[in-house]
Amino acid sequence: MESNSPGSSNQAIAGFIVRESQPNTDPNSSFWIEASRVIAESDFYGNPIRSHRTEILLQWTEKNLYLLFVCPYQELNLKPHPNLNEETYELWNWDVAEVFIGDDFKNIRRYKEFEVSPQGEWVDLDVNLDNAPHEVGWVWKSGCEVAARIDAAEKIWYGFMRIPWPAIDNRPPAAGNELRINFYRCQGSDPDRKYITWRPVHRESFHRPEFFGTLRLTAREDRLAL
Helix, strand or coil: CCEECCCCCCEEEEEECCCCCCCCCCCCCCCCCCCEEEEECECCCCCECHHHCEEEEEEECCCEEEEEEEEECCCCCCCCCCCCCCCCCCHHHCCEEEEEEECCCCCCCEEEEEEECCCCCEEEEEEECCCCCHHHHHHCCCCCEEEEEEECCCCEEEEEEEEEHHHCCCCCCCCCCEEEEEEEEEECCCCCCEEEECCCCCCCCCCCHHHCEEEEEECHHHHHHC
8 A cells, every 4th residue: 555645745646456346435445445545634835734634545447547535524514405416516615525637737727626525416627727717617527426425423524536537538547647636625614614735735726736746547566566
């Protein structure tokens, strides 16, 4: 199991796994137990928010990129009357875990955004920062599947994403491929709302692609050797 310690690297690793998975929010399951992972525990500016130390597990297959967010919380800020049958516009106004990911290293202002809530709501956006307002990209359909689970006793919620490769990369998936990426959370309600990042963005907006890190795909044998 490979782990990037906070602040030590701009690169996340996703190791290859042969089998696909149905939605799975158990980090101790056989599917996730050997997954690579990164930690998000900083605010916009890189100051630690250790009470909300978020672990993101990553794996890939020939068809999909898999993510599992492990999200400690102090309070939940949930949208009333959740709709799990259609994506939820402006889901970012509530508690969510997010990934921004792009395959274009020349035009970094184009990328995709995926969000999952503790209730299993989702939204996906095709973001073009040169086509304001970028929120219009929410009509795009990625085929991403999500699931979520709240462990109220432990005060942790889990958010699962399965993202088809054609939604995020024009290339066939292969070990050695790299993408641009950042991970985020919005948690709680004002005035104590937390904004949590993997790579700090140095302004009060997650949409700062110049500060994204990278995601590298590795073969299973490469991952286990790390």
